[in-house]
Amino acid sequence: MSETVETASMIVRQCKRWTVITSVCLLASCGGSVNSNTTVPTSIMQIMQKPVYRNASWSMQVVDLDSGGVIYDLNSNTQMLIGSVRKLFSTGNAFNALGADHRFVTPVYRQGSVAPNGTLNGSLILVASGDLTMGGRANPDGTTAFTAFDHNEANALGNAVLTTPDPLAGYDSLAAQVAAAGITTINGDVVIDDRLFEPFNFRDQFDVRPIFVNDDLVDVTLAQSAGGAAVPFDWRPKSAAFSVQSTLTTGSATSKLAIDLNPESPTCIGAPNCVGTVSGNVPAGLVPPLTNAYPLVRTFRVTQPSNYARTVFIEALARAGVTVTAAPVEANPVQLLPAKGSYSSTQQVAQLTSATYAQDLRFVNKVSYNIGADVTLMQFGLAHNGSTTMANSLAAEQGELSATFNISPDQYHFIDGSGGGDTTANARAVIAMLRGMRTKPAFAPYFDTLPVLGVDGSLASINDFEADSTLAGAKGQVHAKTGTYVTENPAAPGTPILKGQALAGYIDAKSGRRIAFFVTVNNVPITGIPDVLKVFQDQGTIAAMLWKML
Template structure:
């Protein structure tokens, strides 16, 4: 997300659709559904709808199914699904640390190297039972949505575990450097914010937690993780009742890897502000860790110090990637620590439930790496070949710019429906399905609990699993414009029938704020709920 130029929220074997089936499917739905499609806010919009009976493969409803439409985060169904196919639900990331040089009397004369594996969590979201923690308002969208709910897990838990293992291996002092080997895939520029790499700390974010103090005095500002890699200098004041919310800081500092990397944070926090989404404090903003390899290096050195391991190198210096050995030169006897992750099905659930953009982009890159390519462009080409060969989806039916649904990512409802239908026949379908947001229960569809017209969705709650996607830009008047809002997934109908469905609307026009997006999501939820009841 960058300056609201784009917002991608966390909110169907191949089937040939015959012309006869398509014509038969062009029917009107119930009056209450048609009333939704004909609302004034949709007068200039284009709807794409498709419903497929999973048992028969028949298309039972179709509208603009062959029209290329912007899809936002619905795109993640493709990238994350292929990563699940490639890696498997039981796959675990293993992140090792190797020593270069000998250890004598507790002193390592040489470097300590962490080899990044693409582990998105690095232990920072994992519970004791092996599951990954997430919330319905993820911190990756804090700045775009205006708030979030932070997880309770320790974001540095993995690095702390690695440091303890190194100390237990008998290393007490490192006469050399600590280096992050981040060569798993080529860096990818994520939405004009930073270069995405295969090493992560707290999802490459510093969480800033804000609370008011006394009017006219300093607001309470805290942040996590705490590290010398980035510090904050808050001058935020508590404003009087009715004052404007004004938070002034740089969310994309470029100084990570330099001494005294400091982010000033000023402005005014109204004392009577009701935080959006949560309705309670803290109000959360984030600072992007723009050089994750440098930040991870500093954090590891700091965790080593906490367990009594001294590192002589400057802890806030840049990562010395130029001093890395050949990629195939690491020896098993030189391994001094390793971090093993939760199972990959937990990652799939996390990414899809909260629509984690970096997670989806990394999933595509990992899919590429496991097939011999290490750039985003190569992974996109490989993905297109796989989608055609395995799912019968032509490259002319899709246009993807990344793995997460950024920018003008588009697809036809028919292509999405074909994918969903084919996935329902795969062995890993139960894992894939349960990873999707569940209507009124969790993920980006949990917000249905807050809708005014809950009655319209009652019964369907928990019986619709779907990925949402939203794409918002600004028009020349500076107004927020909805280019796309969609929902695509599965319905287990009250009748016992099972469906794959796609609901996408493009070009709604200018909106007044996030409440309008919630209304569109509610409308799509009501359509899905109607299908659950009546079919």
């Protein structure tokens, strides 16, 4: 992790959008001390009372999953910042509303007639369904690919591991079907119908729409080179919608790592010659963080998803032998769309069917995919009562939490589906959600979406607990959602603070008993990401201790 601890100001800039990684948080005002509770074992309290936590606050509740009996309790009524632990609620409700076996279908329709020579005199319209992956993470066995270090957090964490499936596979499949339908030329335009829900702003970065290519990212991979040489680079997906140039060079072994993306969130997508540049310096002999191996990964944000998808689809059509007369790079021509919902089945020429919803939500929870969780909330709202805005979907969820899980609105504060900003809940609300899901038909796949301690997802790298051989058996026995919230320290401008790190889920204890647990800490001073991981390791150790003692 050597170089994720850059300057304090850089960490702050990174963390302003980093409410993910393993994410979680917690907020309490206990005067800077742990409010002792005799039901919490001394061994766990000793972790909570480490010097690094002297100005921090903790909350924890542990219950028997079957009986609901409280085993340990610490500040469980206090509202805490919970970060991505919030995803337990959004994914759980979506599972219940749509079902684990639900699949999203993205159809393509023609407008106009097809001449005998294969010319479509009219437009081709792809109707976005909110399919998160559009076939771009599809493994051969039908599962959805993910890695322990997801590219959605590459810029914040300093690296990532890319998945192996072709991110354009779904668009190529749709294009091949259009060609198979006898269309050889489109004498009109290609349009993305992105009206499934109202666009919503994602953390001041861009407006999310229900169409995706590679998670709305362009991945840049940087290879190793000798001092003084240009750094070899590549990017994906390759598209005329956005290309990458680089002046990044390799400096001396004692130089500092500095990689600048300009602009990181380009606004030119939909206009010709939209280019992002990579510049800066990579020290010779650098060991990449997280992976300890090349490539280094950075990402540009696709800020106009519909414009980008339109170009990508036109390029896929060309690869399938279908000519489009319209310019491939331009703004998505929404003015050509027919009335919403007016498509006829006789006009359909292709469709892409997603993996099961269980696979989608497994991806969302395993890597803590924030945009995916926000879209999950929107999909819940649509299925629940036809809600098409973030505000209405939140209101629908509030009603569901009250009616189905007996969770009162005064126990939480949610602002989106992923846990952004000052998202709070108390321990009792989180435990009520975990226990309530146990009675639902989708519990098994819901349980399977959670990262597993020492095995996969955002818990894959947590292994410090294994230094104690008596805790080693906890590996694979803790299924839990993580959450991290890092921001600027108001008491020391320009420096970061871990406002919250949380962990919540299920433990199959050594005794055979299954428990639900929630633990979170708030207001921990840090200098960089390695400090966050130390806190995360402490919480992994607490989970392992619970496995052993219960």
